[in-house]
Amino acid sequence: MYRYDTYDQAMVDARVAEFRDQARRRIEGKLTEDQFKPLRLMNGLYLQLHAYMLRVAIPYGTLDSRQLEMLSHIAEKYDRGYGHFTTRQNIQYNWIKLEDAADILADLSTVEMHAIQTSGNCIRNISSDHFAGAAADEVVDPRPYAELMRQWSSFHPEFTYLPRKFKIAVIASEKDRAAMRLHDIGVRIVKRGDEIGAEFYAGGGMGRTPMIAPLIRDFVPLDHFITYAEACLRVYNRYGRRDNKYKARIKILVHELGAAEYTRQVEEEFAHLLSVGVEPPREELARITEYFAPPAFVDGPKTLDRSDPDFALWVDRNTHRHKHDAYVSAVISLKPAGGIPGDATAEQMRVVAKLAREYSFDELRVMHTQNLLLPHVRIADLHAVWTALDEAGLGAPNMDTIEDIIACPGLDYCSLANARSIPLAQRISERFAATGRTEVVGELKLKISGCINACGHHHAGHIGILGVDKKGKENFQLSLGGSEAEDVSLAKITGPGFDEDGVVAAVEKVTDVYLATRTDGERFLDTYRRIGMEPFKEALYG
Amino acid sequence: MVDTSNLGTSPDEVQFRFRDDEPVDHAAVTVDSCCDQTNAAAVRIEPGDDARVLLPFLDRLALVEVNFPSFGDGRGYSSARILREAGYTGELRAVGQVLIDQLSHMRRCGFDSFAPDKRLDEDDAARAFATWENVYQRAADQRRTIAEKRHEA
Numbered sequence: 001m002y003r004y005d006t007y008d009q010a011m012v013d014a015r016v017a018e019f020r021d022q023a024r025r026r027i028e029g030k031l032t033e034d035q036f037k038p039l040r041l042m043n044g045l046y047l048q049l050h051a052y053m054l055r056v057a058i059p060y061g062t063l064d065s066r067q068l069e070m071l072s073h074i075a076e077k078y079d080r081g082y083g084h085f086t087t088r089q090n091i092q093y094n095w096i097k098l099e100d101a102a103d104i105l106a107d108l109s110t111v112e113m114h115a116i117q118t119s120g121n122c123i124r125n126i127s128s129d130h131f132a133g134a135a136a137d138e139v140v141d142p143r144p145y146a147e148l149m150r151q152w153s154s155f156h157p158e159f160t161y162l163p164r165k166f167k168i169a170v171i172a173s174e175k176d177r178a179a180m181r182l183h184d185i186g187v188r189i190v191k192r193g194d195e196i197g198a199e200f201y202a203g204g205g206m207g208r209t210p211m212i213a214p215l216i217r218d219f220v221p222l223d224h225f226i227t228y229a230e231a232c233l234r235v236y237n238r239y240g241r242r243d244n245k246y247k248a249r250i251k252i253l254v255h256e257l258g259a260a261e262y263t264r265q266v267e268e269e270f271a272h273l274l275s276v277g278v279e280p281p282r283e284e285l286a287r288i289t290e291y292f293a294p295p296a297f298v299d300g301p302k303t304l305d306r307s308d309p310d311f312a313l314w315v316d317r318n319t320h321r322h323k324h325d326a327y328v329s330a331v332i333s334l335k336p337a338g339g340i341p342g343d344a345t346a347e348q349m350r351v352v353a354k355l356a357r358e359y360s361f362d363e364l365r366v367m368h369t370q371n372l373l374l375p376h377v378r379i380a381d382l383h384a385v386w387t388a389l390d391e392a393g394l395g396a397p398n399m400d401t402i403e404d405i406i407a408c409p410g411l412d413y414c415s416l417a418n419a420r421s422i423p424l425a426q427r428i429s430e431r432f433a434a435t436g437r438t439e440v441v442g443e444l445k446l447k448i449s450g451c452i453n454a455c456g457h458h459h460a461g462h463i464g465i466l467g468v469d470k471k472g473k474e475n476f477q478l479s480l481g482g483s484e485a486e487d488v489s490l491a492k493i494t495g496p497g498f499d500e501d502g503v504v505a506a507v508e509k510v511t512d513v514y515l516a517t518r519t520d521g522e523r524f525l526d527t528y529r530r531i532g533m534e535p536f537k538e539a540l541y542g
Numbered sequence: 543m544v545d546t547s548n549l550g551t552s553p554d555e556v557q558f559r560f561r562d563d564e565p566v567d568h569a570a571v572t573v574d575s576c577c578d579q580t581n582a583a584a585v586r587i588e589p590g591d592d593a594r595v596l597l598p599f600l601d602r603l604a605l606v607e608v609n610f611p612s613f614g615d616g617r618g619y620s621s622a623r624i625l626r627e628a629g630y631t632g633e634l635r636a637v638g639q640v641l642i643d644q645l646s647h648m649r650r651c652g653f654d655s656f657a658p659d660k661r662l663d664e665d666d667a668a669r670a671f672a673t674w675e676n677v678y679q680r681a682a683d684q685r686r687t688i689a690e691k692r693h694e695a
């Protein structure tokens with residue numbers, strides 16, 4: 001895992017000092033709230049319905065036990081004893097006081113963490129495949145490239161006042177576990193013969209106008225990686241729309257210009273920047289890559305005792321194939337039936353940190369599905385890990401099932417919300433768990449957003465639910481057929497919306513249709529793609 | 543002929559300047575009139591202007607002002623770098639809503655003079671200019687980056 005050297009540490013320390021100074025000037029009245037807002041946002045501090053919310057960056061979702069213990073400590077000391085893991089592999093605290101913010105940032109910096117650029121119109125925390133470094137199917141570990149981008153994008157002098165926020169994801173396998181093409185820039189590391197390079201996708205995003213990023217370059221050689229990204233950003237910074245905040249994301253620019261014209265402009269800028277020379281020295285990538293050297297895996301048993309059916313179910317659902325055959329990656333579900341998706345208590349964080357130290361080479365991941373992950377667990381240790389998780393209420397065997405719901409904070413916290421997402425997620429997972437249908441239905445990704453901003457990825461849900469306001473009442477629109485994976489697609493709305501009871505019933509009805517029509521091995525999404533919207537509409541409104 | 547599009551700041555509105563030469567005191571003209579006139583030595587770039595149209599005239603320009611009507615509109619940072627990348631060595635002045643927390647980034651993008659529309663606190667500004675002892679990216683200021691320092695022989 002990457003470690004700060006004195007330079008990285010000094011950058012973060014400088015930022016903490018800078019933020020303290022900004023907070024002081026705000027308090028002294030030298031900064032107006034309007035002027036302070038973008039500054040606090042660049043340090044992850046939002047003003048919410050009831051309190052400040054602080055979003056802490058977890059670069060490419062990787063952290064160690066010491067860092068998770070610090071997150072646990074912050075939850076206890078400055079918040080109400082819990083934190084909320086997000087779809088961008090970060091953590092949010094919902095009950096923060098402005099006076100504490102600088103102290104929290106200082107605490108974070110002692111474990112090489114920060115809240116830099118977790119909001120604001122800048123390049124946000126870079127996300128990646130949560131199985132990076134462990135997945136059997138990756139070309140290389142994508143994280144060194146993400147780290148190279150993290151450094152390049154941190155405090156970038158030209159790109160701190162972009163038209164709008166900018167999100168980048170970096171992956172390195174055919175399978176997309178990071179919703180790569182729903183990012184402003186998506187990067188897929190690929191191999192051409194022996195040469196490593198990158199596919200660049202640009203102009204994806206969710207929000208009110210969801211778009212799938214088109215491929216703009218099929219091979220950027222590694223030693224031009226940062227230069228190409230810089231070209232993409234410069235074209236966007238210069239020509240992205242600034243007249244209308246809702247049209248300011250790069251997806252609108254790419255859409256309005258057309259991918260071909262945007263690409264042409266990027267290529268021109270790229271050629272120019274190559275002559276200027278902005279690429280970090282090649283040895284820097286080599287230096288970073290050393291930190292991500294695989295841990296010392298040892299051979300061991302490849303099979304396990306499946307006599308305990310609960311354990312066997314968890315193994316089947318929540319573990320993922322590892323590149324070393326004596327290991328697996330183990331998903332820690334933050335989706336207990338009836339629970340708040342993505343929430344973890346301070347105590348749970350400590351349990352997970354301990355497990356990571358004992359059983360996973362001190363490494364942890366945050367998944368974009370709002371779960372945690374132990375990337376490298378010996379098959380021989382799985383039972384012990386599962387037992388400890390289960391005791392801590394973290395043993396739900398429901399990865400990628402209908403209980404594994406992504407939900408935004410919604411009206412319980414968010415000032416932009418139309419509807420409550422969390423209670424709806426709780427009801428749906430409770431219902432499916434109680435009726436035993438979760439297992440019968442199998443893989444079904446359900447995603448809920450409390451408003452059109454789509455923080456809960458509803459456009460990319462096999463089933464998506466969007467909270468809308470209908471004459472002052474909470475109302476929910478149902479959509480079907482989305483996917484954030486390599487078979488990326490945007491969900492389509494079924495028809496008129498439902499109230500809360502109605503939408504829970506509607507979700508059951510669409511699973512009825514699926515169960516009645518699926519063929520062998522078909523997932524919900526496959527059935528939908530085969531039979532289309534009509535049969536579902538019929539069941540819902542017919 | 544009298545140029546009616548005079549709109550520049552005057553040298554005494556400049557609060558910070560990192561150059562030794564004498565400030566230009568011609569008023570700046572718009573990008574459009576700069577391209578039409580053969581003698582303009584000072585020009586003002588608005589956020590929507592394409593800085594690249596000035597490239598053929600860089601030799602005769604001694605002052606380029608980049609206007610920030612709103613601090614949140616970051617196009618001027620790109621304009622500045624583009625001019626420096628093209629070899630412009632004259633004065634590059636940030637004018638308009640120039641705030642403390644923008645100073646260090648502007649400096650990195652090649653600005654060497656600053657005429658904020660509201661005067662800034664001198665101490666706060668001094669601290670801001672000195673914020674980053676080291677930098678991650680190459681930019682117009684030619685500072686050695688952290689990555690370069692890491693791999694110094």
Ligand code: HEM
Binds near residue numbers: 085249415
């Ligand atoms: C509670 C405070 C939050 C506020 C005020 C907020 C605000 C917003 C807004 C305004 C957008 C739309 C941006 C646009 O379309 O340009 C957005 C998008 C998004 N937010 Fe949030 N958000 C919040 C929390 C979250 C959380 C908790 C997550 C993760 C679970 C999240 C993840 C996202 C994602 C993934 C998008 C879609 C990105 C895209 O448009 O491409 N947000 N958010």
Ligand code: SF4
Binds near residue numbers: 409
């Ligand atoms: S989708 Fe809307 S309601 Fe949900 S967190 Fe985002 S802005 Fe708030």
